[in-house]
Amino acid sequence: VSGSGPGLDRDGLDGDLRDLVEGTLDGQQLALSRLISHIEDRKPGYRAAMRAIYRESGDARIIGITGQPGAGKSTLVDKVVDRYREQGLTVGVIAVDPSSPYSGGSVLGDRIRQTSRSEDPEVFFRSMSSRGQGGGLAAATFDVIHAMDAFGKDVVLIETVGAGQNEVDIVSVAETVCVVTIPGAGDDIQANKAGILEIADVFAVNKADLDGAHTTRKELLQMIRIGNDLDDSDERRWMPPIELTTATRGEGVDELLEAFDDHYEFLTDTGRLSEERAARFRQELRTHVDAELSALVDRLVAARAPDHEDGDPHTGAEAVLAPLRAAVEAELDGD
Numbered sequence: 001v002s003g004s005g006p007g008l009d010r011d012g013l014d015g016d017l018r019d020l021v022e023g024t025l026d027g028q029q030l031a032l033s034r035l036i037s038h039i040e041d042r043k044p045g046y047r048a049a050m051r052a053i054y055r056e057s058g059d060a061r062i063i064g065i066t067g068q069p070g071a072g073k074s075t076l077v078d079k080v081v082d083r084y085r086e087q088g089l090t091v092g093v094i095a096v097d098p099s100s101p102y103s104g105g106s107v108l109g110d111r112i113r114q115t116s117r118s119e120d121p122e123v124f125f126r127s128m129s130s131r132g133q134g135g136g137l138a139a140a141t142f143d144v145i146h147a148m149d150a151f152g153k154d155v156v157l158i159e160t161v162g163a164g165q166n167e168v169d170i171v172s173v174a175e176t177v178c179v180v181t182i183p184g185a186g187d188d189i190q191a192n193k194a195g196i197l198e199i200a201d202v203f204a205v206n207k208a209d210l211d212g213a214h215t216t217r218k219e220l221l222q223m224i225r226i227g228n229d230l231d232d233s234d235e236r237r238w239m240p241p242i243e244l245t246t247a248t249r250g251e252g253v254d255e256l257l258e259a260f261d262d263h264y265e266f267l268t269d270t271g272r273l274s275e276e277r278a279a280r281f282r283q284e285l286r287t288h289v290d291a292e293l294s295a296l297v298d299r300l301v302a303a304r305a306p307d308h309e310d311g312d313p314h315t316g317a318e319a320v321l322a323p324l325r326a327a328v329e330a331e332l333d334g335d
């Protein structure tokens, strides 16, 4: 991507911010890093910066890695990064609300520092947390993905803690979602069956060096088959592959990458990639609207809601909603 060419949309971009955007599109790590801080903090002009960034993004593969705490997601991500680098691809990694330390460009800090590619300039790590995001973590995550994409990363990996515990809905963020589970997780899997089946494009049964990996694989397979039998649509279906991995030793990682590739191929062959991109666009737009809407509503509540001695909650809600309704109706009048 040649960013500083004539195509850059400079509208609303002042000096410093324009330098950051141009530097990012030029592949400068420091510029990317600073730009991400700027957009995470929602500093003035971030929206104009994102507009310029967005126009240059859209080429990266976006892969989500999710699963229960401690399943080995970060260890696996580290090995997946290694493999992609061996294939000559550049990689961005985003850890959302990491429960394990994750800093300075290395997954898990010192635990994996020696083996990780923290010194590799072609790998860019960033961790994001809901602290200081003002509730906009999901919105900021979309933006950071685009920034890494426009920077020129071939693959962006996003690690989130799984099963609905996270603010970021990994399905609306990633093209391919890998759910990481571990041997003996049968009960957890049963409990979250519907949610897991819905989101997983690929399963990794990690810690396959421990007992019970094959049993867990069988349980997952059974669950997928039952779900498949219940589905009577004629559409070509994707059967999520189940890969056994031992992330600590890098075993099963090649097969996992093949599964990612197969899923991507399925998405492109069936035309579902563009469908999903259209859906994601709307979801992303909604996320940005929602992030700011609640601040607007807060202002109305502060100004219009009655005290609890003076009214009931429904009348109070109506007082807040009435100006919003009026504005929406005036806007859509005649549509």
Ligand SMILES: Nc1nc2c(ncn2[C@@H]2O[C@H](COP(=O)(O)OP(=O)(O)OP(=O)(O)O)[C@@H](O)[C@H]2O)c(=O)[nH]1
Pocket: 068, 069, 070, 071, 072, 073, 074, 075, 076, 098, 099, 100, 108, 161, 206, 207, 208, 209, 210, 245, 246, 247, 248, 249
């Ligand atoms: N035996 C075994 N241990 C593993 C394997 N993969 C990861 N671990 C260990 O599991 C622990 C948790 O690994 P992480 O990679 O931090 O797991 P995580 O899913 O990222 O954890 P959170 O981000 O805290 O949810 C670490 O002690 C790892 O060394 C594996 O394949 N086998």
Ligand SMILES: [Mg+2]
Pocket: 073, 074, 075, 098, 099, 100, 159
């Ligand atoms: Mg982790």
